[in-house]
Amino acid sequence: MRSIRYAIILFAIVILLPQKMSAAVAVDPPYYTGTSYNDNSLSLTYQGTWENVLNTGTYPYLGGYHKGTVGSSVQFAFNGNTITYMYETGPAFGKAEVFIDNKLVEIINQNSLYSKSQVSQSWTLSAGNHTIDIKLANGASGYFNIDAFIVDILPTNIVTPSWLDNTTTILMYQGALSGINGATGAIQNTLLEMSSGRGWWVITPAQSFTYYYTQSPNYDKVVITVDGEEIGIIDQESQNQVHQKWINFDIDANGKKFHTIHVMTIPNSNNQILNTTNLDALTFNPALDTETALSIEQNTYTVREGNTLQVKIKLSTAVSYDVSVAYKTTSLSAVGCNINQCDSIDDYINTQGSVIFSAGQTEKVVSIPITTGDVTEGTEFFALNLYSPSNASINEQNRYTRISILNRPY
Known part of the structure; x- marks a missing residue:
């Protein structure tokens, strides 16, 4: 040392x-x-x-x-x-x-x-x-x-x-x-x-x-x-x-x-x-210096192919002004694709954007569509993360969530 x-x-x-x-x-x-x-x-x-x-x-x-x-x-x-x-x-x-x-x-x-x-x-x-x-x-x-x-x-x-x-x-x-x-x-x-x-x-x-x-x-x-x-x-x-x-x-x-x-x-x-x-x-x-923190509700999610995953983003305290944060998906073993451009090997729709918490709001939901592929695969993974907050910080231990896709056969 x-x-x-x-x-x-x-x-x-x-x-x-x-x-x-x-x-x-x-x-x-x-x-x-x-x-x-x-x-x-x-x-x-x-x-x-x-x-x-x-x-x-x-x-x-x-x-x-x-x-x-x-x-x-x-x-x-x-x-x-x-x-x-x-x-x-x-x-x-x-x-x-x-x-x-x-x-x-x-x-x-x-x-x-x-x-x-x-x-x-x-x-x-x-x-x-x-x-x-x-x-x-x-x-x-x-x-x-x-x-x-x-x-x-x-x-x-x-x-x-x-x-x-x-x-x-x-x-x-x-x-x-x-x-x-x-x-x-x-x-x-x-x-x-x-x-x-x-x-x-x-x-x-x-x-x-x-x-x-x-x-x-x-x-x-x-x-x-x-x-x-x-x-x-x-x-x-x-x-x-x-x-x-x-x-x-x-x-x-x-x-x-x-x-x-x-x-x-x-x-x-x-x-x-x-x-x-x-x-x-x-x-x-x-x-x-701000004590108001943004976070993803869960650190891990599991979803089956063909479904839509709902990820909840939370604000620690209701405030009297607007708060916003950007989000995006990141590929790990799973393969992302743009909407209307997916094929049989793709696993989820690339999702990126931002949410705005109006005064008094503390929860928002991000939807991530999971595709249905023709290829038999094991469980695959991708992540969603928060970045670029406005009027709040991000809880560092809840800025990412790791998502598991259960592919057929279950």
């Missing part, structure tokens, strides 16, 4: 920053310490066929990761109120299902055009004992993987910081990271450089953030991910050195209270990182 620093602020730091920040006295905010469990930790329980992959040109946490195939799973029991799952993405990987306390909380697509290390997602829970279970999604091809878990007991009253300079306690992982003092023109006259490493990440409840950096002939590209999804690539190379460049990113809350912002250097086609990249500072805008 190894302690890792998170840049989570316990108090609001009120600092007004224009689009280009002027130099000021550095403020080193409080931080929170988490406990990491690498993929080789004895606290992890592996089932099925797994391969221990050592550092092969990418930069996993502590130099390696485990990859599993169909029928494999990894379980981890922990005590805390926040769990972070760190993993790799790449061409060989497929979709992974994440269960917390036996409830499907996420379907993660680990497939990407180029390899990325230390991609991560976090979930906030009630304080206490929990279990996370990760497996290859039904019907998914390729492999899935585990790099590390990080467990926290975060304070319940976390306030997003106004800003973070690179000299503060930003969480940084394996790789060549070095601070440069005397970088005249940079905020605080310091830069954090990343060469052969994968950069840094931070957990925050912010709804948007601004990334400040320096451009020069010696710098390269970085990729920005939030909750495992790529949201932008910044090219830090230029003919001349330019300090205090900045770019703003909005965070799609998706009903989550905390978000993992991750900045990584991008390897070339040979998984080589030729030049360095840098971080100057970050600024944050706080998220709206």
Whole structure:
């Protein structure tokens, strides 16, 4: 086990920053310490066929990761109120299902055009004992993987910081990271450089953030991910050195209270990182605080082919304003089709849309038609998930439901 620093602020730091920040006295905010469990930790329980992959040109946490195939799973029991799952993405990987306390909380697509290390997602829970279970999604091809878990007991009253300079306690992982003092023109006259490493990440409840950096002939590209999804690539190379460049990113809350912002250097086609990249500072805008939560009533449903499944979406509290949330189906082993375009191998109608809870309403129903196929098959699976809420959050342990289709003969 190894302690890792998170840049989570316990108090609001009120600092007004224009689009280009002027130099000021550095403020080193409080931080929170988490406990990491690498993929080789004895606290992890592996089932099925797994391969221990050592550092092969990418930069996993502590130099390696485990990859599993169909029928494999990894379980981890922990005590805390926040769990972070760190993993790799790449061409060989497929979709992974994440269960917390036996409830499907996420379907993660680990497939990407180029390899990325230390991609991560976090979930906030009630304080206490929990279990996370990760497996290859039904019907998914390729492999899935585990790099590390990080467990926290975060304070319940976390306030997003106004800003973070690179000299503060930003969480940084394996790789060549070095601070440069005397970088005249940079905020605080310091830069954090990343060469052969994968950069840094931070957990925050912010709804948007601004990334400040320096451009020069010696710098390269970085990729920005939030909750495992790529949201932008910044090219830090230029003919001349330019300090205090900045770019703003909005965070799609998706009903989550905390978000993992991750900045990584991008390897070339040979998984080589030729030049360095840098971080100057970050600024944050706080998220709206809402206790009204949306959820799917059940975590699992079973339906026979040829029927229509009714899925109930619930709002925890009746409010005096409108609340909305989007929903969509996701294929696992079952095959979805568009209406009037189905054939004998298809299992259900792709369903996507949104529901609006008018003032005082607390329940809505989504209908999903199940097709009648001519092919004899066993039980197959797909999922429905909630996303993009308005005026409410989503209960993270009830954003997904896993649906089983019983095919003939019953």
